[in-house]
Amino acid sequence: MGRPPSNGGPAFRFTTTEVEEMDTVLQEHHNQMPVREILVSLAEKFSESADRKGKIVVQFKQVWNWFQNRRYAIRAKSSKVPGKLNITSMPRDDSVPVRNVPQPVAAPMPPPMTAPISAAMPASTVPGAGRHMSESYMEFEAKSSRDGAWYDVATFLAHRYLEMGDPEVEVRFAGFGPEEDEWVNIRKHVRQRSLPCEASECVAVLPGDLILCFQVDIRKNCKSMITCKQSLRVYISLIKPFLRFNFLNALKIFRKVKIRLFTLMPMPLMRKGGGMMYEVVVVDFWCAMIMINPRKLYL
DNA sequence: GATTGCGGAATCTAACGGGA
DNA sequence: TCCCGTTAGATTCCGCAATC
Incomplete structure (x- = not known):
């Protein structure tokens, strides 16, 4: 207020x-x-x-x-520097790099140039900008060749054309320094960042889709959250590739928030596709990424 | 170990003030 | 009228202790 x-x-x-x-x-x-x-x-x-x-x-x-x-x-x-991480009060395990978490950065697609880009690109200038892209800027994620995972792009640093194959861009991943910069194939390994969805849209999600819903205040709204409709603001990212952090760390975080996982998981989403889901990544409060087999939730 | 309740910090946002 | 903050109440969020 x-x-x-x-x-x-x-x-x-x-x-x-x-x-x-x-x-x-x-x-x-x-x-x-x-x-x-x-x-x-x-x-x-x-x-x-x-x-x-x-x-x-x-x-x-x-x-x-x-x-x-x-x-x-x-x-x-x-006026803030592109790629700068949002500093929040929420604690995070520094040993766990947090990527694929929505961050307030807008990464511009690279026009032909050799210097880093500081300006952002209006969504209206980007072909294929669809729903939920009415905001001013497009956001992107890129696939790391080191571990095959998709991470948020903070900045496109440069681009190059190879004699063979598709053009490539050099990306700076959000939350990581120059030592983590990589050249990636634009056509295959750069895509729009996940789209924000209302929880009511979860029923339309298929295994392998990348979705992003919203965060929920469990204490006030979700004491008996079971259905998708009740989980009005849920933060879930359904994704297939493994992320860059070790599984023990994931388990450590899981122990801390597993209560939330049980309450946050919308049943329609979990049942969609049944056993066809291989893994689910739940993004909880910016910092916790958990990989679990959803079928275990019912055992 | 799971759950709940509370206090405090952080964030959000409408209102406001001073200067150009 | 506009810019650049600042103020302050409401809201959100988290840690932690107490309880089950």
Whole structure:
């Protein structure tokens, strides 16, 4: 909840729908402040909405504040160095490199060049940018030739064309230094990062699909979470390749969060395909990646 | 070992202020 | 009007002790 007004009134918060609409307007204006008339019309429209009519009158000043704050936030975010990891308060086992975890980085695809890219590429310029890619930038992951696993790309450093075969890019993996840089085949070993899905979409997931749902507050919402519908915000990544960390570490983390695993696993997802799933990677709270055989959950 | 409850830190976000 | 923060309440998240 935002800061309440100084006159002692109740704290105000824009609804998701309103935020989406204002976001759209902001994008249409290329992150420039819309004219006053537009802000006034938005305020009036929000005030007349079913949720607010007769209860709350959205002021022009509130809409104006939102645009100011959002523009400032966007600028602050984009001024950060690409690939920089998000520093959170959550503890993580430093011995376990965390990749394939969504991180706030936007990796640009490389145009012909020899120097590292610092700018990001709008999704609209990237062929094949599909749903959930309405945000400003594409994000990518690349397959490491060292262990065959897919990791988030922080930056594309350079590219080259070989006489034989496909073009290659040199990538810096998110959370790793220059010593981990690799040349990878663009056609075969670079792809869009996993797509965010609502939990209700889990039933459509097939073995081998790469999905990304959202995190859930287990304590408040999931004490008896069994079904997919109940697990509204679940963080699960279903992936086939093994990840780069040893299995003992995975077991160590598993012991710590296995309760969450049992509650987080949506049953429709687990049953989809039955025994055909070979392994499931659960990404829990940014830092814990667990590999298990889902069939064990039912034994 | 599993579960629960609590406290505190971190984060989010609307409101606000000062300066250009 | 805009930029650049800062403020402050609400919310989220995690660690840890207590309990089962």
